[in-house]
Amino acid sequence: MKFGNGFSLFWIIYLLFFAIGLPLILHYAGDHHQSDFEMTNTSASKAFILLGVGTALWFIVFIFYIKKFLVNLALKKNDIKVLNMIGLLLLIALAAGILVYTYINESRGYGWRYLYFWHPYIFIPSSFIFYSGLFFDITKGLFSKFRANP
Template sequence: MKTFIGFWAIYLLLFVIGLPLLIYYVSDEDMRYAPMPSAATAFFYLGLGLLLWTMVFIFFCRYFLINVFRARQRILNIITHGDPFLVKVLSKTIKASRPGYEVLSLQISFTNLRQTPVSIPYEVNDTKPDEKRFEPGQTLRMRAMPDTKNPVLILESAQVSLNKGVLLTAIIGLLLILTFAIGYLLFAYEQESMGTGWRFLRFWHPWIIIPLSALFFGGIIALVLKGINRMAGTSKELMKLVFYGKRTMGTILHYAETGVYINEQPRIKFEVQFTDERGQLHNASFQKVISLLELHQLSKGAKEVLYLPDNPKEFIFYEDLSAE
């Protein structure tokens, strides 16, 4: 995964930075060095470039630095002020052993705020494996803020620290952005101004096109990821069902492919009927991604569901809570 991300990161850098530089500097010199007729226009492009680079700097700082500190503070707030939950460990699997800790995959169960027993997978880094704190049958104290935007369960004993490697990489990235923005502007001024001040700046100059491209493609990537999360189902919606859902037996009336594929796996629409705690019958539908290897296992008939009493149209199959 790291190799995959690294490859596409380098590819995007070459596309966003290398391509505008290549196109500009292999273009006709008369077009590049002909001064702009208006000093006001040149200052406009200078201001536009400063604005675009500032937006890139803020965008990078927000997503790779500020959000890291916000996430840390959010976890600390949950540990300090969150609602307490007693959680039982049903099973434990060691996913990886690393220097100083083990990565554990747990299956845990607890009674939610609707007095419904639920079981979900939970991953934890065990820094003290010799103490055997996460053996099956053990009871853990956890906290959560179910009414927040993205509710999560956090161990009361969790130790929250920042990843120094990620933090250092983000700081270096910010310094590189700042150095390139200032350094390239000074370089271009020295090489291209020819005594005409900032009149060498044009809309297609790399100093303007590079930050504009970075914002454009960064926005596209953000929208694509947001769309994928919506189509695949977000953890926010799932955790809302975990904390407030009620279990009941339902019936699959019909299912069919939607024609949408995520990671080459088909998205299936299910028509389900179930009765809520008030005795009201509901006919509702939802969509989920099914592995190609599991398509032949689909069938109509009884299936346990987990639904929100305040909004029964929002539900999932209970077995999906245990899916990792």
């Protein structure tokens, strides 16, 4: 394995922990669920706006993933297409799983009113967007001079 590939793999795993693992750990270990009082005082329109924002952020992540890992690699004709499709399916399952699991366990009959801005359904795709911009755009520019062949 080349240094660049190992370096990239390390940072991808590292950022995946901070994008997925840490928000889930903080939400469930910190017991950051909405109380009944907070849910009764949350309007339905605010809840649906937050649901829409979270869904839109997830679609941005899906489109970025498809563009970056499926379309670009299909044009290059790499052999790691099965694996990228599995990654996309796992990403879709993560989004749907978080939404269904939290609706079943956190809504307590109040519908989508359990959502708030720092909820993992909204925060995880925001983290993906931030870290992918950081990883793929900023670090690519910083380290391109080291990876370029003279």
